[in-house]
Structures are given as C-alpha cells and as structure tokens.
Amino acid sequence: MKRIFGLETEYGIAFTQGEGRRLGPEEIARYLFRPVVEWGRSSNVFLPNGARLYLDVGSHPEYATAECDVLPDLLAQDAAGDAIMVDLLARAQAAMAADGVDGTAHLVKNNTDSAGNSYGSHENLLVRRSMDFTHLTSVLLPFLVTRQLMVGAGAVIPRAVATDLRPADSNRAAPHSPHTAPTDPGRDLVYGLSARSDVMWEGVSSATTRSRPIINARDEPHADAEKYRRLHVIVGDSSMTQTTTELKVGSAALVLDLIESGAPIRDLSLRNPIRDIRHVARDLTGRHVLELVSGERLTVLELLSIYLERARALVAAGDHSLGSDASAARVIDLWTRILAAVESGDFTGVDTELDWVIKRGLVQRYLQRSEAGLADPRIARLDFAFHDLTPGSGMLARLEAAGLAARVVPEDTVRAAVDAPPATTRAAIRGRFVRAAHAARRDFTVDWVHLRLNDQLQRAVVLKDPFAASNDSADALIAGLGEAPGAHSV
Amino acid sequence: MSSGQEQIRTTRKDDVEPVDAPVAAQAQTQVNTEAVDSILDDIDSVLESNAEEFVRNFVQKGGQ
Numbered sequence: 001m002k003r004i005f006g007l008e009t010e011y012g013i014a015f016t017q018g019e020g021r022r023l024g025p026e027e028i029a030r031y032l033f034r035p036v037v038e039w040g041r042s043s044n045v046f047l048p049n050g051a052r053l054y055l056d057v058g059s060h061p062e063y064a065t066a067e068c069d070v071l072p073d074l075l076a077q078d079a080a081g082d083a084i085m086v087d088l089l090a091r092a093q094a095a096m097a098a099d100g101v102d103g104t105a106h107l108v109k110n111n112t113d114s115a116g117n118s119y120g121s122h123e124n125l126l127v128r129r130s131m132d133f134t135h136l137t138s139v140l141l142p143f144l145v146t147r148q149l150m151v152g153a154g155a156v157i158p159r160a161v162a163t164d165l166r167p168a169d170s171n172r173a174a175p176h177s178p179h180t181a182p183t184d185p186g187r188d189l190v191y192g193l194s195a196r197s198d199v200m201w202e203g204v205s206s207a208t209t210r211s212r213p214i215i216n217a218r219d220e221p222h223a224d225a226e227k228y229r230r231l232h233v234i235v236g237d238s239s240m241t242q243t244t245t246e247l248k249v250g251s252a253a254l255v256l257d258l259i260e261s262g263a264p265i266r267d268l269s270l271r272n273p274i275r276d277i278r279h280v281a282r283d284l285t286g287r288h289v290l291e292l293v294s295g296e297r298l299t300v301l302e303l304l305s306i307y308l309e310r311a312r313a314l315v316a317a318g319d320h321s322l323g324s325d326a327s328a329a330r331v332i333d334l335w336t337r338i339l340a341a342v343e344s345g346d347f348t349g350v351d352t353e354l355d356w357v358i359k360r361g362l363v364q365r366y367l368q369r370s371e372a373g374l375a376d377p378r379i380a381r382l383d384f385a386f387h388d389l390t391p392g393s394g395m396l397a398r399l400e401a402a403g404l405a406a407r408v409v410p411e412d413t414v415r416a417a418v419d420a421p422p423a424t425t426r427a428a429i430r431g432r433f434v435r436a437a438h439a440a441r442r443d444f445t446v447d448w449v450h451l452r453l454n455d456q457l458q459r460a461v462v463l464k465d466p467f468a469a470s471n472d473s474a475d476a477l478i479a480g481l482g483e484a485p486g487a488h489s490v
Numbered sequence: 491m492s493s494g495q496e497q498i499r500t501t502r503k504d505d506v507e508p509v510d511a512p513v514a515a516q517a518q519t520q521v522n523t524e525a526v527d528s529i530l531d532d533i534d535s536v537l538e539s540n541a542e543e544f545v546r547n548f549v550q551k552g553g554q
Contacts, residue, residue: 014548016540025550059551113550348519365526366537381541384548385533393536395529402525 001257003321004067004126004223004425004466005074005249009238010060010119011085011107014384016393018102028105029059031092032085039438046446048435049080049419050427060119061085061107066427067448067466070323071250071331073422075242076409080417082109086389110387111153111196111237114380118199118212121238123249125231125256126223126466133229136259137204137215142268142290143255143307144214144235145277146300149286150338151248152193153237154356156363156374156383159188161278162198189374190282191363193356194237197281203273214273222448224464231256235277240387240396242408243334243353250322250331254311257321263310268303269293284360286342301339308335330408352406358399359386428469433478440481451477 013025013032033043033055044054050066063081068074089107096105111120127136202213216232223230233252239245258265270276271291279288286301298306314320315328322328334353341347341357351357363379372378388394399405421431433451437444443454451474452460459480461473 012548012550014544016544017547022547114545114548117550119550351522361522361526362530365523366530369527369530377542377545378537380545381537382533384544385536393533395533398529398532402529404522404525404529 001261001319001321002069002323002467003253003256004069004124005071005253006065006067006124007074007078007245007249008062008064008122008124009078009081009109010056010062010121011389012110012113012119012387013059013061014106014108016104016106018104020100020102023096023101023103023105025059028092029055029061031095031105032061032088032107034095035088035091046430046434047084048421048431048438049077049417050421050425050431050434051077051081051084052448053081053084061088066421066431067425068323068422068427069425069467070422071246071253071327072324072409073417073424074249075245076413076417077422078245079242079409079414082389083414083418086391089390104390104393106384106388106390106393108384108387109238109240109389110384111194112155116199118196120196121234121236122216123233123236123252125233125249125253126221127229127231127256128260129221129225129227129229131229131260133217136231136256137217138267138269139259139265140231140252140255141203141214141273142270142292142303144233144252145270145273146280146290146304147236147248147251148193148197148277148281148356149283149300149304149342150251150335151236151239151244151354152281152356153195153239153387154359154363154383155192155195155281156189156379157192157195157198157281159190159282161275161282187375191284191360191374192281193284194281196235196237197277200235200277201274214277223466228466237355238387240355241353241358241405243330243406244355246327246408247331247334247338247354250327251307251311251335253321254314254328254331255307257314257319258307258310261314261319263314265310267292267294268298268306284342285345286339301343304335304339308332308339311335352404358405359383361404362386362395424469426463426466426468429463429471429474433474436478436481442481453477453481 013028015023015028036045036053037043046052052064054062056062065074065077068077085107089105092105112118199212200214201211204215204217205213206218214235216234221228221230236248239248271293276290280300287299289297289299290303291297312332315332320328337349338354341350347357351361362382366382385395396405400407421427430446434446445452445454449463450460459477461477463471
C-alpha cells in the first residue's frame with residue numbers, strides 16, 4: 001500500500017523589544033521574506049526541495065513539505081522547513097540590525113498566541129477516491145479526537161469545558177488572554193494535552209477559520225481527482241520532537257490503512273465528538289469515558305488500544321503505507337509505550353519522545369522551583385520557549401543536547417533535505433524544474449500539479465500522478481531550458 | 491467534567507515520588523531533574539525579566 005504524506009506548518013512570530021520601538025508581526029514577516037522575494041519575486045514560492053514557502057493569512061510564515069511517500073522523508077522535509085525558517089530568521093535579524101532595529105525577532109513553532117488565536121499544523125494524507133468518504137471519516141474521527149493523548153503539544157487551558165458550544169466563539173480559546181489570565185489569579189487552569197481541541201467545532205466540513213472542523217473536507221486532491229482525494233486533517237498540534245511527529249502522522253496513516261485495506265472495523269463513532277475532544281484534552285489519565293453512538297462506553301485508553309491492536313496486526317503483516325518497516329515499528333512501539341505509561345502513571349519510558357510529556361516535566365519542575373501558579377505569565381513564557389526556534393532562545397536544542405528530547409532524523413539528512421526533494425515522488429520533478437529554471441533565469445510558474453514556462457510558447461506540464469518521480473514531458477521542458485529564453489523580464 | 495483530572499501541584503518532588511520506585515528509576519529521575527534544572531537555569535533570566543510584557547504582546551492573527 002502506498003500513500004502520499006505532507007505537513008503544513010504555520011509559524012508564529014514574536015519580538016523581544018530592546019530600547020527602540022516594537023516591531024509587529026507584519027513588519028517582521030516582511031524582513032523574513034525579503035530574501036524569498038529577492039529569490040522568487042514573490043512571497044509565495046516553490047523551492048528546489050519541492051516545498052512551498054509562503055506568507056499565509058495573518059502574516060504567518062508557512063512551509064508546506066513536498067509530497068513524500070515514505071514517512072522518514074516526511075520527517076526530514078518537515079525538519080528542513082524549520083531549518084529554512086531559522087536561516088531566514090538569521091538573515092532577517094541581520095537586516096533589522098542594519099536598519100537600526102533594537103530587539104530580537106522570534107520564530108515559534110507553536111499552536112496558539114496570547115489572545116487565543118489558533119494556528120499550527122495541517123496534515124495531508126492521500127486516500128483513494130474509491131473509498132466511501134463517510135465511512136472513512138467515521139472510522140478516523142474517534143481516533144483523531146483521542147490521538148492528542150499521545151501527540152498533543154501540551155497546553156495550559158481552562159479547567160472548565162465551555163458548555164456553551166457555539167461556533168460563533170470558535171476563534172478564541174486559550175487562557176492567557178491579555179484581558180484575563182495573567183492578571184486574574186482566580187483563573188482555574190490545568191495542564192492539558194492540546195489547546196487546539198477548544199477551537200474545533202465540527203467533525204468534518206469545508207469551513208476553516210470560522211468554524212474549524214477536525215477534518216477539512218475541501219476537495220482539492222492536487223492529483224488525478226478520479227483516483228485520489230486529499231484528506232486534510234487540521235486538528236493536530238505542531239510538534240517539536242521528531243518522535244512526536246512520527247507517531248502523529250504514522251498512527252493516523254495506519255488507521256487509514258486499516259480502512260483502505262478493507263479490514264472489518266466495528267463502529268466506534270462517538271455520540272458527541274466535539275464535547276469529547278474538549279474533555280479528552282483535560283484528562284491526562286486516559287480514563288475519560290466516551291459514549292459511542294452504539295451505546296457502548298469506552299475509556300480513551302480503551303479506544304486507542306483497539307486502534308493500536310488493529311494497526312499492530314497490519315504492520316506485522318507488512319501491509320502498511322509508511323514506506324519503511326523500521327518507521328512503522330517505531331510508531332507501533334511508541335504507541336504501545338505511551339498507552340502503557342498513561343495506564344501506569346509512570347512516564348519515564350516516554351519522557352524524551354512526546355511533546356506534552358516533555359513540556360509537562362519542564363512546567364512541573366518550574367512550578368516546584370518558583371512557587372508560581374499555572375496562570376503566571378512566566379509559565380506562558382516557558383511554554384513559548386519550548387516552541388521557540390530562535391537560536392539561543394529556544395529550549396529544544398538544549399533539551400536534545402542534554403538527552404531530554406529524542407531525535408529521529410540525523411542532522412546531515414535534514415541539511416540535505418533543505419536542498420533536495422524526496423526522490424520517489426512528483427516533488428523530485430518539481431524540484432529539478434525549479435532549480436533548473438531558476439538557474440537559467442527563466443520566468444516560470446509552479447504549483448503542486450503544474451510546471452509552466454512564462455514565455456511566448458507558454459509551455460506547461462501537468463503532473464497528475466503524485467507517485468511518479470519522472471515524466472517525459474517534464475524532462476523535455478527541463479532539457480529545453482538552456483535554449484534562448486522567451487519574454488523573460490529581469 | 492471528565493474523570494481523573496490531573497492538576498499540577500506545587501508539592502515538592504519528594505512528596506510525589508512513589509515510595510517503592512526502583513532504585514535505578516529513581517537515580518535516572520535524579521539525573522533528569524538535574525538536567526532539567528540546568529536548562530531552566532539557562533532561561534530563568536528570560537522568564538523573570540520580561541515574561542508578562544512578552545506574553546501580552548504575543549498576538550498573531552488566526553490561521554486555518
């Protein structure tokens with residue numbers, strides 16, 4: 001079984017002020033993207049490694065990995081995105097200093113800001129069009145509601161679940177609102193699994209920012225629409241550790257494999273997934289009881305164990321889509337260990353591999369040392385530092401160096417992925433075209449499916465098969481790049 | 491309200507450590523606590539100096 005994976009990451013921007021004036025996110029984003037615009041004459045470009053880099057709604061720098069058909073490639077491409085962002089940040093910092101700006105820009109791979117605005121991570125998984133989409137989402141949804149127990153980023157959230165679940169409030173959720181939390185010692189907060197859960201308002205729909213669904217059903221396959229559909233999962237948190245990313249995407253892909261392999265699965269549909277997702281986020285014990293449509297009652301641990309045992313059998317039979325048996329084995333192993341850890345309450349077996357567990361260790365220890373409460377702004381600042389990619393300010397590099405955060409992808413593999421696309425998908429063609437067209441100083445346009453030269457001939461190639469790493473028409477287009485350019489305007 | 495809420499308490503480590511934890515695990519926990527402390531020491535000045543202002547100003551626009 002084969003599958004295409006992609007990860008989109010929306011990064012946050014912050015500024016630590018010096019003596020001078022404060023720079024807003026829009027100004028910092030302009031500095032960040034100055035080299036991008038110089039390179040590609042746009043703040044929305046495809047890179048030689050096949051990825052898309054752009055400024056999204058709300059001045060979020062966003063990096064969308066190239067299509068990968070092997071999970072380790074996805075981890076490398078995702079980590080390459082962080083490396084590219086850190087490089088842009090260093091250049092922005094230098095440009096700001098040259099302009100006399102006194103302060104430090106921060107780039108953060110997190111999921112919520114101080115006002116409760118939510119952003120972060122989207123997972124793309126290609127599925128066959130022949131699958132019944134309603135069946136597929138009904139099997140996948142209960143898993144996505146509970147997956148946060150394994151791969152949530154960890155977040156300080158209000159203890160109480162908003163009982164008034166009106167979609168109109170969907171964009172505001174986190175506790176550290178400037179109007180309330182830091183100055184209100186009476187706020188009752190807990191350390192939970194994910195802040196994202198409180199801004200989810202539907203199971204499946206095509207809305208995005210107004211009434212966010214767990215699965216976005218907008219049907220843009222970026223491939224042959226008769227064969228494929230792209231599943232767009234927007235419930236997940238951005239992950240700092242590669243081990244968390246691997247389990248996050250790998251476990252979801254294995255559940256899709258179960259569905260697509262036609263394995264009989266009993267109906268685990270939840271009676272109220274939007275209520276459940278909020279309760280699950282506040283329960284670190286896995287004992288929250290879920291009510292199923294069938295009338296059955298299962299704890300979060302029991303539900304995740306059912307999916308795990310099915311996935312384990314699939315992997316044992318070699319019938320999975322992760323493209324790497326070693327990666328599949330790691331996914332099953334960590335999935336097993338986190339459920340055992342939650343069951344026993346002893347997290348020492350997973351405390352370097354999962355974001356919410358690592359962050360909880362930092363928060364707990366800080367509370368012990370400082371006598372601060374969870375509503376203390378220093379806790380929010382610590383949470384931010386966990387996700388900060390800024391060299392010298394972020395904690396992850398120090399955690400890795402101290403053996404407190406695990407890695408999967410060797411650093412030289414990440415460096416290679418900054419320049420090189422995945423070799424086994426359509427991204428290999430796109431990457432070659434972008435590199436060659438740029439070197440030949442040709443005016444070109446690229447998207448996920450098309451390569452086009454903007455000259456008199458307007459030659460274009462359509463790449464409808466994301467699994468095909470070569471294409472004769474694309475080869476011809478690339479081979480012709482050295483010929484006399486057309487109406488190129490630089 | 492869900493079952494089994496867990497709230498982080500500001501109790502000392504000694505109070506929450508299971509009495510019968512294996513010696514090796516305790517030793518490992520001790521090593522980890524020292525390593526965590528070292529990292530927290532590194533950013534302590536950041537957390538102490540401008541946390542409130544920093545947090546107040548960290549506002550983005552929402553994404554998808």
